[in-house]
Amino acid sequence: MIKQLDAALIKVNKMVGVNVKTPKVTKSKLQYSRYLTTAVGVGGLTLGIIGPSKSLLVLGTIGILSSIVTTNEIREF
Template identity: 65%
Template sequence: MIKYLDATFTKVNKLAGVNMTIPKATKSKLKLSRYFTTTLGVGGVTLGVINSSIPLLVLGTISTISSIATTIEIRKM
């Protein structure tokens, strides 16, 4: 999925006339991202449940789903 998005962004940048290089995702960068989003996700869900805050609960859930998707992408590399 990451390779597909990189190719799409490169095509869009060429069509728009923008000269921009997109950094390549490596396993180490993805692992760091996974740890960060997992921490934010667990914290958001925990605070959302404790404070009965729906926005925090939703953001924590989205962040947790993002860490799961990142884990799948790491396994594909």
């Protein structure tokens, strides 16, 4: 999915005439991202369950889902 997004961005850059370089994704960067989003997701879920804030519950769920998607990207990498 990351490679498809990069290809689409390159096409858009050529059509618009702008030279924007995206950072290259490595396995170590993806693993770091997975750890960070997991920690933020678990923290948000915990605070959302304990406290009255439902928005933290939603953001925690999004963080956990993001870490799952990142894990799948690491397997494909």
